[in-house]
Amino acid sequence: MTRTSRREFLRKAVAGTAVTLFPLPAIAQNSAGRVVVVGGGFAGATCARGLKKLDPRISVTLVEPNRTFTACPFSNSVIAGLRDFDAQKFSYDKVASDGVEMAFAAASTIDARGRGVALDNGARLAYDRLVLAPGIDIRWDGLPGYNEAAAERMPHAWKAGDQTLLLRRQLEAMDDGGVVVMSSPANPFRCPPGPYERASLIAHYLKTRKPKSKLIVLDAKDAFSKQRLFQNAWKELYLGLLEWVSLSSGGKVTEVEPASNTLVTDFNRYQAAVANVIPPQKAGRIAELAGVADQTGWCPVDPVTFESKRQTNIHVIGDAAIMGAMPKSAFAANAQAKTCAAVIAALLRGQAPAEQKLINTCYSLVAPGYGISVAGVYRPKDGQLADVENAGGVSPLDAPAATRALEANFADGWFKTITGEVFG
Amino acid sequence: MTARTLVSVPKEARRGEVIAIKALISHDMETGFRYDNTGKPIPRDIITQFVCLYNGIEVFRAELHPAISANPFIAFYTVATESGKIEFKWNGDNGFSAAESVTIAIA
Numbered sequence: 001m002t003r004t005s006r007r008e009f010l011r012k013a014v015a016g017t018a019v020t021l022f023p024l025p026a027i028a029q030n031s032a033g034r035v036v037v038v039g040g041g042f043a044g045a046t047c048a049r050g051l052k053k054l055d056p057r058i059s060v061t062l063v064e065p066n067r068t069f070t071a072c073p074f075s076n077s078v079i080a081g082l083r084d085f086d087a088q089k090f091s092y093d094k095v096a097s098d099g100v101e102m103a104f105a106a107a108s109t110i111d112a113r114g115r116g117v118a119l120d121n122g123a124r125l126a127y128d129r130l131v132l133a134p135g136i137d138i139r140w141d142g143l144p145g146y147n148e149a150a151a152e153r154m155p156h157a158w159k160a161g162d163q164t165l166l167l168r169r170q171l172e173a174m175d176d177g178g179v180v181v182m183s184s185p186a187n188p189f190r191c192p193p194g195p196y197e198r199a200s201l202i203a204h205y206l207k208t209r210k211p212k213s214k215l216i217v218l219d220a221k222d223a224f225s226k227q228r229l230f231q232n233a234w235k236e237l238y239l240g241l242l243e244w245v246s247l248s249s250g251g252k253v254t255e256v257e258p259a260s261n262t263l264v265t266d267f268n269r270y271q272a273a274v275a276n277v278i279p280p281q282k283a284g285r286i287a288e289l290a291g292v293a294d295q296t297g298w299c300p301v302d303p304v305t306f307e308s309k310r311q312t313n314i315h316v317i318g319d320a321a322i323m324g325a326m327p328k329s330a331f332a333a334n335a336q337a338k339t340c341a342a343v344i345a346a347l348l349r350g351q352a353p354a355e356q357k358l359i360n361t362c363y364s365l366v367a368p369g370y371g372i373s374v375a376g377v378y379r380p381k382d383g384q385l386a387d388v389e390n391a392g393g394v395s396p397l398d399a400p401a402a403t404r405a406l407e408a409n410f411a412d413g414w415f416k417t418i419t420g421e422v423f424g
Numbered sequence: 425m426t427a428r429t430l431v432s433v434p435k436e437a438r439r440g441e442v443i444a445i446k447a448l449i450s451h452d453m454e455t456g457f458r459y460d461n462t463g464k465p466i467p468r469d470i471i472t473q474f475v476c477l478y479n480g481i482e483v484f485r486a487e488l489h490p491a492i493s494a495n496p497f498i499a500f501y502t503v504a505t506e507s508g509k510i511e512f513k514w515n516g517d518n519g520f521s522a523a524e525s526v527t528i529a530i531a
Contacts, residue, residue, distance in 0.1 A: 248428070267430045
């Protein structure tokens with residue numbers, strides 16, 4: 001067959017006219033455009049695969065330094081000794097077999113004007129559209145006394161990996177009677193119900209393995225996700241074992257002293273046998289380098305296209321982005337990524353992207369066989385993603401044990417479904 | 425109405441040392457600018473005044489207004505002069521009052 005490909009046609013067209021007529025769009029190199037996705041988590045991997053599914057002709061490169069993905073959802077169960085760490089790990093093999101080019105390297109600089117990403121292995125990737133899905137970084141200057149070295153003594157375990165196992169080992173090594181102290185940051189941060197699920201499961205571990213021990217949760221907030229459900233469950237399961245100290249009760253941690261494993265508030269000092277400091281966070285490092293993060297450390301985006309409000313042709317999705325009412329969760333990242341893929345596929349075809357509604361669901365375990373959930377629906381409104389009223393909701397407050405057990409099963413199904421879709 | 429109060433004062437200080445004092449009280453600080461579900465205005469209910477006395481002498485005073493957040497947290501400095509009592513008093517709408525006191529030893 002001697003059909004002239006579009007690419008060839010364009011090249012001929014370019015050759016036949018003044019070269020300067022075309023500002024060398026990447027379309028000349030690939031018929032459907034080039035997309036680079038930075039970050040291979042729930043947002044990035046979903047978006048990369050989604051683009052390939054929508055239009056296999058789009059060239060998609062996923063930039064990710066790790067060859068194995070370690071999932072954060074359910075990692076609290078690993079910490080509490082209820083789950084094998086390997087169950088958190090996923091390979092990118094299936095992502096690659098969908099035609100996504102994997103670049104196992106870290107993005108080192110982004111040239112927004114020249115539309116290129118430089119990698120730490122020396123490669124440079126050109127793009128028509130760039131998707132940044134870098135997740136979170138710890139704000140190392142956000143809590144006096146807390147730095148990388150301190151995190152080895154007082155793990156955050158807020159990015160799944162070695163930190164998860166470190167916290168588990170510390171809990172295992174602790175004597176019965178030891179006091180565990182956790183701290184939870186002010187909003188916004190990754191996984192709003194996460195600290196409270198973790199507190200619940202650590203309390204479960206203490207109750208079953210170290211019943212003389214106690215858990216104190218120091219909080220920089222007075223209110224949190226699924227609060228009444230958690231607090232009811234704590235009363236029911238962990239009375240006298242788990243103490244939550246709210247902001248208005250002086251719970252905000254202002255400083256940590258790693259040498260003595262001490263958390264300091266404005267009104268008290270808490271020396272811990274095991275300390276889990278969940279520190280303030282910001283968008284992953286590359287967001288700042290790309291110039292898409294604002295003074296809050298997070299990335300403002302258009303609520304329809306997720307294109308950065310600070311740089312054109314760069315979209316930001318997942319935990320790094322400011323998504324209005326939508327929480328920083330794996331499901332939200334997955335939902336945003338699908339929308340973003342559809343938007344980019346449309347833009348590359350020269351079409352206007354359609355406005356979409358997004359859904360989030362999130363399950364938390366307060367004990368094995370005791371699950372609670374929250375669901376929400378969001379739509380663009382006044383330049384932000386806003387809650388759709390009377391859609392979604394939380395688990396009933398007065399549900400029987402059978403409902404909680406069912407929701408714990410749903411949580412399992414949730415994890416299998418989402419990781420199956422993104423990595424399977 | 426009882427309110428939960430928290431204060432922080434060093435137990436000991438040197439004479440002449442500048443010390444940090446912190447005080448927090450749980451209070452809704454209802455502004456008076458909001459409406460309930462039926463459209464009726466919610467009456468203002470705020471703390472209007474905070475005073476700190478050091479052995480009976482006023483060392484700090486603050487007037488609070490509707491723009492102050494719930495659970496007001498006030499931090500300030502004073503000079504440690506002598507051993508004794510540091511008192512905190514909050515007053516507000518609807519006869520609200522709360523008090524707390526701690527001792528300080530000067531070396």
